[in-house]
Amino acid sequence: MDAAVIDDVFSPQEEIELDLLLEAIWRHYQYDFRGYARGSLHRRMERACQRFGCESLSQLQHRLLRDPAMFAELMGFLTIQVSEMFRDPAYFRALREKVVPHLRTWPSLKVWIAGCANGEEFYSLAILFREEGLEDRTIFYCTDISPAALAKAEAGIFDLERIAQFTDNHRQSGGRSSLSDYYTAAYGGAVFDKSLRARAVFAEHSLATDQVFAEAQLVSSRNVLIYFDRTLQDRALGLFGESLVRGGFLGLGARETLRFSRYSEAFSDFEAGERIYRRNTAELQATADA
Incomplete structure (x- = not known):
């Protein structure tokens, strides 16, 4: 990494x-x-x-x-707050087609979006989960180190000139509706439906100093680890592993991998090309101490 x-x-x-x-x-x-x-x-x-x-x-x-x-x-x-909705559409298509069928088997779901920036990743997942019928059983934990970024994420307002790219990404990700169904254009921006935030919790959290606070079936933390050194990358991956239930899923960014992590044995490749991994039955602490 x-x-x-x-x-x-x-x-x-x-x-x-x-x-x-x-x-x-x-x-x-x-x-x-x-x-x-x-x-x-x-x-x-x-x-x-x-x-x-x-x-x-x-x-x-x-x-x-x-x-x-x-x-x-x-x-x-x-902090780096650069993202877009449905960024890397193939990742979201893999979630929709390969991961969601497994998520359906849990009666309730928790999703941790670590490093949620201005909210693009959260709204992408909230829309995907609504389209796949999982929204009502899901709680989204949206965390970031930046209070300003969290405020923007909770407001759910994006510049109109970005919407064309968001719309194209949503279509390529296998979207089942029009992205315009989820926002209203007003005051020079696109205001996303507040109902998308009804099951979201926005909270400050540092991967450098804070601990795990919830058990999750999916952790999505994309393009965060690339800004960390090796030691901090391992710390973050340890937190993700501790948070995930056995059989839970971890999604990383296109330039990130578990390959060199001390926690790599605690995960199995699920959709390696899209950097989606699955928490296996290996003991996390034993793996860390190896």
């Missing part, structure tokens, strides 16, 4: 400054980004320095410790 994000080479001074900045954020604001991929963080913090008029990461750190409002804006640089 590390190969998904290739770190650039930075000077020892730049590395020290980044270490100190991340440590300061953790100790002062209790957000832990110390296990995020370094190259990506360096590039985002360089953009943050330009935004805030700071000549160095040390100056950025100095200002952050004295200005909580500035940190709230910095979260937009520290």
Whole structure:
């Protein structure tokens, strides 16, 4: 998984400054980004320095410790909130055609969307579950480290210019209706039906520091692990494994894999081409300690 994000080479001074900045954020604001991929963080913090008029990461750190409002804006640089509805339609088609028949066998369902960003992944799954007749028996747990992203996800409003791509993705994913059935155009945006959120819980959760909070039949966490280093990737995968019931499903992003994880033996390939795995009967702790 590390190969998904290739770190650039930075000077020892730049590395020290980044270490100190991340440590300061953790100790002062209790957000832990110390296990995020370094190259990506360096590039985002360089953009943050330009935004805030700071000549160095040390100056950025100095200002952050004295200005909580500035940190709230910095979260937009520290976290990546880029997604689209039904992104990688083949993944959602595989869920619809291959995973849903298994999900039907459970009388009630819990779905954990870890790193839900602005809500695109959640609304995609909520629509898919409604179309497949599973919505009424499902609770969706939508988590992210960013309070601002969660607020956008709960509002369910997206720019109208994005809807054409969302619509095409939905069609390619095997959608059984028109995407327009689920939103109303208003105020320059597409407002998704609030009934889609009736069975959703939105909550802050950090894969770096928090623990499992629910047992789930499906965990969908796509294009999140690519921003973590190997240690944090393993921690996140351990949480997913602990959350999943035996026989539950894990969906990852197109550039993510379980192959190099210490928890790989706890999962079996289900639709490997679409990065969908199934929790098997291996003991997770035994696998972790191997």
